[in-house]
Amino acid sequence: MKKIIIAIDGFSSCGKSTMAKDLAREIGYIYIDSGAMYRAVTLYCIEQGLFDEAGNIDEETLKAHMNDIHISFQLNPETQRPVTYLNGVNVEDRIRSLEVSSHVSPVAALGFVREALVKQQQEMGKEKGIVMDGRDIGTAVFPEAELKIFVTASAEIRAQRRYDELKAKGQEASFEDILRNVEERDRIDQSRAVSPLRKADDAILLDNSYLTIAEQKEWLKTQFEKATHATC
Ligand SMILES: Nc1ncnc2c1ncn2[C@@H]1O[C@H](COP(=O)(O)OP(=O)(O)OP(=O)(O)O)[C@@H](O)[C@H]1O
């Protein structure tokens, strides 16, 4: 069967990567978490001391060092989940910290950062057979994607899911901090000048506030089957 490109966009923490990963594994497609790439650039900025105390980025230095930032993914053979590497180092856990979450959206709003990462993402999808999730996949990275999904859920439900996830991992978390972070990232992502978060006109809207993970997985599989039949 002809391979297609599947773009899954939407708000922070709504379940995009959960559904994208599951579908990719089931249909044998490559899965790319584009948010992990923005998170890796942000971790680089933190490690290189490019944020001042007020959280402002030293844009000129970051711009000069963009070519020193190499991001790659490897599949963990045990979990079959992709692991993010920054300059050859496994940073999967560190890029998920609240510190990175609190700094990532301003970094992702920089035009030169987006330009560099979008180029790499388009290269990854040139053979098709890819599921990519993010904020601008259906609008900017792959506007020609055969299947586009836009996922949403209420901010409180999304924050609760993240809170439960962190608690399950034994990590300290405050529901209020997580909710604030989710809302703040949504605000910055929707209002930035370059490729703001928005639903592509031809994307299918999914509000998964009251769907289980299994139900949304099933729903997505059905959308994939419809899209592949339509492109036959
Ligand atoms: N339908 C659902 N019901 C309950 N929990 C869910 C559902 N979908 C996903 N989750 C859980 O919500 C949390 C966030 O999901 P996930 O990481 O997939 O979101 P995301 O949209 O990719 O987030 P981000 O934008 O931060 O990358 C995870 O703990 C996941 O297991």
Ligand SMILES: Nc1ccn([C@@H]2O[C@H](COP(=O)(O)O)[C@@H](O)[C@H]2O)c(=O)n1
């Ligand atoms: N295509 C994308 C993906 C992500 N971002 C920005 O990165 C942040 C982290 O992404 P997560 O998917 O891991 O939550 C997100 O809040 C966006 O600011 C982006 O701009 N474009």
